[in-house]
Amino acid sequence: MEFHQAPRRRRTARRLLAPSAATATGLLVTGLLTAPAQAQPLTGTGTGAPIGTVARTVGDASFEPGPCPKTPEPIEELKGARCGTLTVPENRAEPSRRTIELGVAIVPAAADKPKPDPIVWLAGGPGDDAVGEAKMAIDGGLNRDRDVILMSQRGTYSADPNVLCPNIDEFNAQAVGLVYDAPSTERLHVEATKACRDKLAGRGIDLSAYNDSESAADYDDLRTALGIKQWNLYAISYGTHLALVYMRLHPEGLRSVGLDGILPPSKGGSALTWSSARQGFDGLFKACADQPACNKRYPNLPATFDKLVRDLEAKPVTTNVTLPGEDKPVKVVLDGGALVNWMTSATHVAEQVPAALDELANGKPERIAKQWAGGKLSPQAVGRVAHGLVYGVFCSEWTPYESQEEALKGGQEAFPSFPRSVQAQAPQLTFLRPDCAVWNVPAAAPSIRDVTRGDIPTLALSGGFDAQTGADNGPYVARTLSKAKVVTVPYEPHVVFATSECAQEIAVSFFEDPAAPKTECLKRLEPPRFEIVR
Numbered sequence: 383m384e385f386h387q388a389p390r391r392r393r394t395a396r397r398l399l400a401p402s403a404a405t406a407t408g409l410l411v412t413g414l415l416t417a418p419a420q421a422q423p424l425t426g427t428g429t430g431a432p433i434g435t436v437a438r439t440v441g442d443a444s445f446e447p448g449p450c451p452k453t454p455e456p457i458e459e460l461k462g463a464r465c466g467t468l469t470v471p472e473n474r475a476e477p478s479r480r481t482i483e484l485g486v487a488i489v490p491a492a493a494d495k496p497k498p499d500p501i502v503w504l505a506g507g508p509g510d511d512a513v514g515e516a517k518m519a520i521d522g523g524l525n526r527d528r529d530v531i532l533m534s535q536r537g538t539y540s541a542d543p544n545v546l547c548p549n550i551d552e553f554n555a556q557a558v559g560l561v562y563d564a565p566s567t568e569r570l571h572v573e574a575t576k577a578c579r580d581k582l583a584g585r586g587i588d589l590s591a592y593n594d595s596e597s598a599a600d601y602d603d604l605r606t607a608l609g610i611k612q613w614n615l616y617a618i619s620y621g622t623h624l625a626l627v628y629m630r631l632h633p634e635g636l637r638s639v640g641l642d643g644i645l646p647p648s649k650g651g652s653a654l655t656w657s658s659a660r661q662g663f664d665g666l667f668k669a670c671a672d673q674p675a676c677n678k679r680y681p682n683l684p685a686t687f688d689k690l691v692r693d694l695e696a697k698p699v700t701t702n703v704t705l706p707g708e709d710k711p712v713k714v715v716l717d718g719g720a721l722v723n724w725m726t727s728a729t730h731v732a733e734q735v736p737a738a739l740d741e742l743a744n745g746k747p748e749r750i751a752k753q754w755a756g757g758k759l760s761p762q763a764v765g766r767v768a769h770g771l772v773y774g775v776f777c778s779e780w781t782p783y784e785s786q787e788e789a790l791k792g793g794q795e796a797f798p799s800f801p802r803s804v805q806a807q808a809p810q811l812t813f814l815r816p817d818c819a820v821w822n823v824p825a826a827a828p829s830i831r832d833v834t835r836g837d838i839p840t841l842a843l844s845g846g847f848d849a850q851t852g853a854d855n856g857p858y859v860a861r862t863l864s865k866a867k868v869v870t871v872p873y874e875p876h877v878v879f880a881t882s883e884c885a886q887e888i889a890v891s892f893f894e895d896p897a898a899p900k901t902e903c904l905k906r907l908e909p910p911r912f913e914i915v916r
Contacts, residue, residue: 433500439607445468447465448466450485470603484600499637501613504621504622507620509767516530519532531604541768545592547770557758619642619850639839650779650780652793653792659796679736691801729848809849840866845871849876869904871904871907
């Protein structure tokens with residue numbers, strides 16, 4: 383139940399691995415701590431030393447230079463990084479009780495004379511580790527003339543403690559052979575959630591402290607501990623949720639903020655994910671209808687998809703597929719809920735969607751079954767996502783402020799013809815309410831749902847095919863941000879920075895001049911060429 387990036391069309395050097403919500407991205411742990419790089423040119427501290435090379439304590443927070451954070455595999459872009467550890471209270475309401483350690487990596491600017499205000503990368507999820515996304519940030523050119531700072535958000539892979547739940551990842555792999563939204567599947571999923579909660583609580587971890595308010599304070603503590611007066615944020619997916627909280631609680635240290643794949647805290651919940659799915663699906667279906675060849679071969683895709691969801695929910699299809707690199711076939715069950723969640727991520731491979739739906743409608747489920755199962759069954763999907771942070775955010779900031787009736791209404795309004803059993807489980811958030819019941823953390827203060835207001839220069843970037851965080855979230859957040867620029871990149875899925883060179887150009891130009899990002903490249907974009915299978 384995370385807003386992860388999925389397999390997608392490649393227009394940049396990096397291939398992202400996460401296939402869908404509730405499926406962890408990542409690789410098995412192979413990396414070791416990397417030695418810190420030698421000193422790089424001065425940026426921003428005002429002390430004469432490069433950022434991240436001086437130990438400093440400010441209040442209850444302290445930064446200590448040292449080895450780079452562990453990553454699941456070696457990351458080339460971190461070889462020249464300056465690294466260290468930020469130590470902060472786990473719960474700032476009880477600062478003397480326990481501390482946590484957050485890994486920090488600072489990738490130097492490519493320019494000889496860097497600008498004094500670095501860019502901080504906020505990862506998606508919740509539960510992804512920003513340090514592991516260094517390649518995406520650097521491939522996109524964010525360090526052209528500014529240092530890029532990546533910190534492991536509390537609880538994530540390279541933090542100490544982490545709040546990973548590999549048993550949930552393992553259950554998600556098992557669940558590809560179960561009816562997606564069946565009560566029996568729910569019972570097993572909740573059992574896995576409770577087992578992880580009990581294990582983490584047994585380690586003495588304060589699960590109520592893994593939330594956006596504490597994480598925002600962590601980042602502001604890092605800024606002061608590094609001696610930086612102002613910096614910039616670039617946030618993707620769930621990271622935009624955290625960024626908007628950060629902007630509201632700690633605006634004083636922010637020069638500008640880029641939001642990519644926007645998730646507003648004031649609207650967070652099941653209804654929002656249903657609305658986003660509707661927007662992304664409609665954008666893709668319209669693109670096919672606008673192309674004569676696609677429209678002729680795959681007419682009325684919305685009706686085809688709608689009928690498939692209803693038919694599969696009434697009578698799930700079971701098939702066996704052999705995944706790449708595997709010898710044994712895997713049992714895969716596709717019901718209506720599974721198809722909706724597959725489609726939410728399949729907008730990342732939009733060219734294949736019309737053909738895949740047509741194949742399924744004609745008794746050939748193998749392509750969709752392979753894509754649905756592939757990520758969940760990969761070894762790379764286990765032990766990477768901090769599910770404790772997932773539940774810490776959603777169960778304190780979302781479910782207390784959206785009733786079950788409101789969540790169901792979101793599904794009914796977005797897809798009125800779907801069966802009620804599908805409408806009851808929002809895409810990316812399956813079984814969230816019963817999971818939160820066993821996670822048992824207190825509700826955040828109502829102010830967590832406040833709209834973010836202010837005059838911080840903000841870039842609100844969205845993709846026209848984004849079915850995870852709909853493009854209308856850009857104008858929504860911009861209403862109360864007086865210096866916001868709203869940009870929708872057509873034909874792109876969730877997190878446009880990862881797939882679109884045009885989006886990268888816009889983002890980099892925004893940090894150069896937040897008042898005038900360069901958007902001319904949008905005029906050159908063309909729709910995808912959909913696969914036509916005769």
